[in-house]
Amino acid sequence: MAPTQGLEPASVAAFLLHILPSPRSLFRGVSRIAPPLPRVHRESMPLSSDEEEDESRARALLAACSDAVGARVGSGAREVSLSGGVDSAVLCMLAARHAEGRVRAWSMDVHFADEVERRNARTVARLAGAERVDVPIPDALLPDLFEPAVLANESAILNARAVASFAFYAEAKRLGASVMLSGAGADEVLMGNPEARDSALARIEEDRRLARTVLRSAVDNLGRTPDGPWSQEDGPEVSDEARYAAWVLRELVLPPELRGARAHGLTVHTPYLDSRFADAALALPESSLSRDGVGKWLFRYAVRGLVPDEVRLARKTPRYGHTALSSPVRARWLELYRAWLSASRLEPLEVIDPKAVLTLLERYTRMEPEAPEAGGVDRLLMRLCSLAMLHAHAVHGSPCPES
Template sequence: MRLICGILRLDGATASSEDVRAMASAMTAPGLSPDVSIRPNGPVAFGVLDFAGRGGGVEERDGWIVAADARLDRSNRSPADAFLGAIHEHGPDFPDRTDGDYAVALWDRRSATLWLGRDFMGVRPLAWTCRPGGVLAFASLPKGLHGAGLASASIDPVAYGLKFAQQYFRGGDSGFSDIAYLPAGHSLALSVGRDALPRIHRAYCPDRRQVGRWKGTAQQAADTLRDLLEDAVASRMPADGKVACHLSGGLDSSAITVMAARQARSAGGRVLALSMTTARAIGPERLDERPLIAAILDQERDVSHVVVHDTLPLPGQAEDIDWPGSIVQGADDLMMAHAAAFGAPRLLSGVGGDEGATYNGAGLYACLFRQGHLPTLIRELPARAQSDGMSVSVAMRERLLMPLLPAGLKRRLGRKTNAADASHGIGRYLDPELRRLVTARMMPVILQSNTAEERALAFADHHIPSRCTYYAIMGARHGIAPSFPLLDRRVVDFALSLPLHLFLSDGFSRQPFRRAMQGILPDSVRLAREKVGLGDQRYTDYASHRDDLIAQAEALRKAPSATSQVFDLEAIRAGLQLLPHPDRARPDGTIDREALAPGVRPWIPLMAVTCLIAAGRGDRAAGGTRADDR
């Protein structure tokens, strides 16, 4: 893994290597000692942190200086040469013409212009801050900027509220008022001068005209998808074949783990599978993910395996300041630590599958009805009814008629409310005035209408880059670079090109992926329909903390913190009261949540706890210095 950082002086002064060194130090987690390469050149100074210790760093090429955190696909050139070739040929569109995982900074000495670029899905992060006429500074992680005193660590209330309403940041939001992420698939250019301003350009944007236009049979689609995914996994395998993989038992992570295991085996490497599960089996047996994980491990017997249990978030736990809601020594942090101890420089994960290769759109049968695909419906609805073990009439009602009803009517009929809904969902815990601003900026709900616009939006301007950034922050704590084969550019483009009718076949959704995985996944995994979520156990485990959490909410109401302005403390207190009472536990320690809180979905009180923790944080600006105070 690499991280990059740098500074450009816009006031005619010479850039200081010490600023870059401070950024590098702020991004280096305790216990790590990356090779740090720093190169000043007049108004700029660049730095590269190499956690793999393989040498290299900031490079010079024909009047250019390049700092890159890059793993490129389908390129025989060095990253520096590939980026320079792309920028010479395509200018600000170079992120759309360079495939891989990367964040890059380039300084053109002749035109005195700084270029920044980020890969099309934002797999590698890149944050920046600018004081016009003063400095522009960039770093892979926000802590490189606020930790070095180049930007404030004070929060952006709207971005902060949006993160808690939808779990992830949107676009350039970092949660800090003075820091932005370069959006995925964008470039930034800035020339020296007191009046110069950064020019941000969207390079990547899916062509909506190509969505759903692929022509071919279901088997051809499966064969193509399998070939593309195998190539995507192969291109992400380290040279020594040693890699870590997330393994949840779902389609995405299971397929990646098996493919990585087979490729590692042929290269004499090894795979470590990392699973996060609940501490005990919960829910109906058919939803337990443990047998699914076991089926993969039984098939790939040389795969090492580590299980970490879900961590119960509570007030006062240490967090990584760059990601509100993270838990130091939490499950994700521990999995990265295990990967590092295994000696794997990279972790492969299944992010991006639901939106693309294993498309999990809602109401597909209703959508096909609207589009007039009656032959597909006539074939697939009875097949789905049979595989679901229900009558055709029930399948027609649940799969076809109910999705066609207006959202308001479905709510009155007691159907699910989306957890991100601003009024009925998590937004209830935000300050009412802030809720209005957050609602105006919320990401639209995706995987619902299945239109070409919505499918493209899932990759062009939604949560995936922020989710990748979270894993990058957790990985940086241990020198690990996460990568996502299902976010390979060719996999994404092909998945978007598939017409909707190919996603339903043989009585199953999430096709043609299931068919593509014949001979790779055990049928118990390949044909599994769903698995239980972590929320069920968290809901019951909070029972023993219920009274204390309510007391903390009351104390916070009387003595607000710097971050409590974002939240509605009365609403949080009401949400906490929906947690189960500890004296209502069964002999096995579990609680019948449906009996205790009829009609209340677990995420309602769970998000009340999450917001209580966030509301109780101290001033995040403590320890940060505003750039204009330096």
Template sequence: MCGIAGALSLDGSPVRHTSIRAMTQALIHRGPDEGSAILLGADPCAVRPGCGTGERRPAGPGFPIIGLGHRRLKVIDLSGAAAQPMRGAGGDGWLIYNGELYNADELRRELRGRGILFRSRSDTEVVLEALGAWGAAALPRFNGMFALAFWQPSQRRLILARDRFGEKPLYYARAGGFLAFASEIGALVRHGDLPLTLDPEAVELYLTFGFIPAPWTIYREVRKLPHASYLEARPPQEPAVARYYRLEDRLGAPPPPRPEEAIREALYAAVRRRLEADVPLGAFLSGGLDSTAVVALMRRARVVPPRTYSMSIPDLGYFDESRRARRTVAILGTLHREVAVDAARLQSEIPFVLDRLDEPFADSSALAASVIAGAARRDLTVALSGDGGDEVFGGYRVYRALRAHRFLRALPAAATSLLSSLLAFVPSRHGGGPAGAVRRARRLLAGLSSDFAAAHALWMSVCGANARRALRPGVPDGDLGRSLVEDRYRRFGGGIEGTRAVEIDLPLPDDMLAKVDRTSMSHALEVRAPFLDPALVEMALSLPAAVNFSMLSGKRLLRRALRGVVPPHVLRAPKRGFEVPVGHWLTGPLAALYREVVSGAVLQEIAGIEPRAAETWFSEHRARREDRGSALWGLFALCWWQRGPRRVHERAAGSAERQLRAVSSSEATFLRSSEG
């Protein structure tokens, strides 16, 4: 796994090596093993070191029009033959790539049949030669996770692309006369000449979901490339974004005749494909069904016991799955490490995590994910996870809630009104168990007046429309989050049959997978998700929702498929989220830090936010009148970003030369276009 960065001249101005190196160096945490930056010209005239590295003037003969930078985390083929930026065997192609390709062997054999000779064992070279042979048509043939930039000098064409489910990130922006791109916003802004203004639509979406979905970012000038999409740039034409994979086109596939057997074999094949590495490899083991299934199948595929890692929260029994994980470890025989987390450990992780997220991000489980990733990285370079299992097989509570939506709407209004009145007398508590059940029941009843898509949007919301308007009374609120959910249902079909596709297409890439990428890569740990194998996802979506979940249970099909694979105590256990109890801690050990960060002065810096509304929320939460834990954590993360990463970005975005005063122009590498 790696980090990539680069810039393409759109107006003929020469690319500056200081910009490319500043961007690349900002990604060293993603690729600590080695790095390189290269500038490529547009004609046969060589560019001499020291020429055109800082001037803003039209490019003459030999001036570079594109720069590519790469930071490498070595995983497969540790030799220099797999280093990047990588040049194609025929000379007409350059690639920088962040990811892993799981069907590299099949594609390598096909490309060898076309006469291509390979110089390494790396999947990077397979991606490079596939793009050279088939162009953008190669993208849907890739089974893997990736973000990439492919430059084809003969066509003067740049392709930026992301994997189909959004495991790897890619950002881009117009910076002066350049198209700049990078794995992270913190690297992108170091190109320089990039204005940064807060996007009010992104703020609304953040307050709605707790994350900012693509193509928005917190900055109006910066965009996320959506998953399953590619951007093509051919100056002087304007860059254009298109989708290469459409999940809606795969929903009508015929289901397998023996679903349990087919699902089990597809998951086993997905795990086996993700075991190739020339570095230490292990897995996360939470005690839940998905991670246990992955570890059990790893154990079946390998003779050597895998290393596994889990988290315990001794102080809060409901959130703690460590006892179940220990029981699983004893049965499967893994080499296990358990990391204990309390409020003090969580608080110590906050600066490390929130400073590296680049955008406001309110999923508090990022703190726990970072703790486990850091522990695993002491022994591993690659870890397998159970990410995606809940989305694909209907494990989340939202599936059961939406199953109940139609049933409850059929009840007389007097009955639901009575139930709502009774729940109003129950004090608001934090956490899971009965308190969590009451909170979820209130949310479910609140959504009964809405149609199905709107009810789904409400269930996803950290702050509903009324709460957002109370927090920003002078700012128009277009309920964009609801519109995005409704758009997904139009694409995937209305009603419960479209719900899993909506979850896979909206919160999965920009919440769950964004969290996994940023927390793991902050520790230079590659995480692979077998449940997101395309064949497995499409097979699961070919089966009716009723096969997978009901009002009372989730993952029904997956549980049947894993009988005899996963220990019975895991198959019988109820679903528990990978949660961090910030609701408890914000009114206790984290209260002083919250007060310091979420101050009136900082809130007033964020356009439109009313500090008195935020103070009311905190008071209600502390008095247990309302459970505002998620919303308060969202405000905390927003204010932390405002105080920290935003100011860092603004300082970095002005001039790349300030980033690298000590970098000599002779350090840049220049090539003639005739050589690449």
């Protein structure tokens, strides 16, 4: 049954405070059924390991990865999303092995893309013998695609990269892509960033603090917890790492990848999350993946000779950008924010104080892009705009979201 009354106010508040349980949806009358989480636990292992053991584990991990990619290529995937990082580079090289001369590698040209990774993408595509397709994403296009991207994702968007992905997949479909491989999920199963959970907790605490400044006082009785939202996932038989990965993937990573692409009729597959690879990765001892502060150690070791060292050993770079303050079309973004953060848009959500939001927005417009608080405020403003968009469409009888 399609919801006819928009978003559930209590869910909106819980969402902004990062305490919305996974079975609950933002939408009235809608619940979510999350897939079961893997019960795989990492092996315990001494901090030191010999080279022979590393070599054996590396061979098994690469074989699992090749099998996962081969299965997807065997079922028709011939396109790879190639950012230039090690995860997408490995996918491209393995796909080219399974379908020599028939692979296209797609890259995104957007103002916040990392130039080193873009150069690496060109190198990898050439070595793989893949046709490289560079998709330009004009900055002026992103504000106009914000609302369609939110509706396609069926969830709030919190950075411009999700909007750029929506534009990227639209262009890929227009140019003939139908099934594409993505490296999404590799970081989550391979400990790509050993400090990820600590960093996420710091961002979440900042989000909660800022959210309380715009929530009406009547809803400030939801309780306060120092825990991450993933602590609510499943039971003790699931590792904290698996719970965290599930939360990141469900709330942040996969909607732009899967739903955003699906809106254009394009299917995205994520081989690193296929059970044949994910189970093998999640069973590896932590000491095999995190060494000297570098994540994915064994994976990087396993793919030596497959991808160039400058790609294999490159540290992960952040792929986010402020949508408004650092954008070349800053004025257009701020105009969009003001339109969707008006009292007439926010009052129907019932739990947001429009005056407090306006005060925050005005303070934001005076910040420097590099200001320490700019990132957190921008995340909140984008989420509030997203919620207003989702509510406005849901109350007008849009198809049931999250179905």
